[in-house]
Amino acid sequence: DIQMTQSPSSLSASVGDRVTITCRASQGIRNNLGWYQQKPGKAPKRLIYAASSLQSGVPSRFSGSGSGTEFTLTISSLQPEDFATYYCLQHNEYPITFGQGTRLEIK
Amino acid sequence: EVQLVESGGGLVQPGGSLRLSCAVSGFTFSDHYLEWVRQAPGKGLEWIGRSRNKVNNYTPEYAASVKGRFTMLRDDSRNSLYLQMSSLKTEDTAVYYCARDVSTISGGQWGQGTLVTVSS
Numbered sequence: 001d002i003q004m005t006q007s008p009s010s011l012s013a014s015v016g017d018r019v020t021i022t023c024r025a026s027q028g029i030r031n032n033l034g035w036y037q038q039k040p041g042k043a044p045k046r047l048i049y050a051a052s053s054l055q056s057g058v059p060s061r062f063s064g065s066g067s068g069t070e071f072t073l074t075i076s077s078l079q080p081e082d083f084a085t086y087y088c089l090q091h092n093e094y095p096i097t098f099g100q101g102t103r104l105e106i107k
Numbered sequence: 108e109v110q111l112v113e114s115g116g117g118l119v120q121p122g123g124s125l126r127l128s129c130a131v132s133g134f135t136f137s138d139h140y141l142e143w144v145r146q147a148p149g150k151g152l153e154w155i156g157r158s159r160n161k162v163n164n165y166t167p168e169y170a171a172s173v174k175g176r177f178t179m180l181r182d183d184s185r186n187s188l189y190l191q192m193s194s195l196k197t198e199d200t201a202v203y204y205c206a207r208d209v210s211t212i213s214g215g216q217w218g219q220g221t222l223v224t225v226s227s
Contacts (some may be wrong), residue, residue: 034209043204044152046215049133055215091210094155095170
């Protein structure tokens with residue numbers, strides 16, 4: 001199975017900060033990666049697909065990059081509604097696997 | 108508007124069975140892959156299965172943790188995907204989500220989830 005490792009596992013930041021979350025795959029997955037945001041008690045919401053394409057309706061302060069084994073999600077200027085848990089997901093091969101999550105908290 | 112609505116969760120004893128439903132609307136049911144993903148209380152997300160589209164004969168893929176115990180079925184007349192769960196274990200306790208194909212541009216939508224509790 002492909003292991004997806006996110007770093008950091010948790011992060012404290014302030015409104016207006018620039019934040020970067022990293023996801024590393026245990027083997028190459030091309031650009032077959034998505035990023036999801038989940039708020040407590042809610043379903044995950046896809047932010048990014050194909051590693052760097054912004055989902056329709058998602059604010060442009062979110063961006064993704066990377067290919068192969070290393071990927072990043074960047075939030076250019078944190079807004080209050082961005083405090084949540086973020087997950088990466090690889091769909092290059094079965095089983096589809098998620099990272100363990102990054103909890104983004106208010107400093 | 109794309110919608111996925113899960114139902115059927117509840118309390119079941121270890122070793123028991125349960126069937127979850129995912130009713131979809133807003134897109135052509137037979138054209139799309141559908142996924143089941145679960146989340147144990149306070150834990151991360153775990154993909155548990157995929158139902159391919161009709162062109163691919165609705166063939167399934169399962170995670171090792173559920174293979175042989177869980178089965179996915181489709182009903183075109185009801186635009187519904189089902190997850191038949193048997194030999195349930197306490198570690199199957201989770202919120203179960205249905206999602207439209209996580210790997211395509213048009214996909215990525217999720218339902219609100221349904222809670223399954225396996226306990227005596």
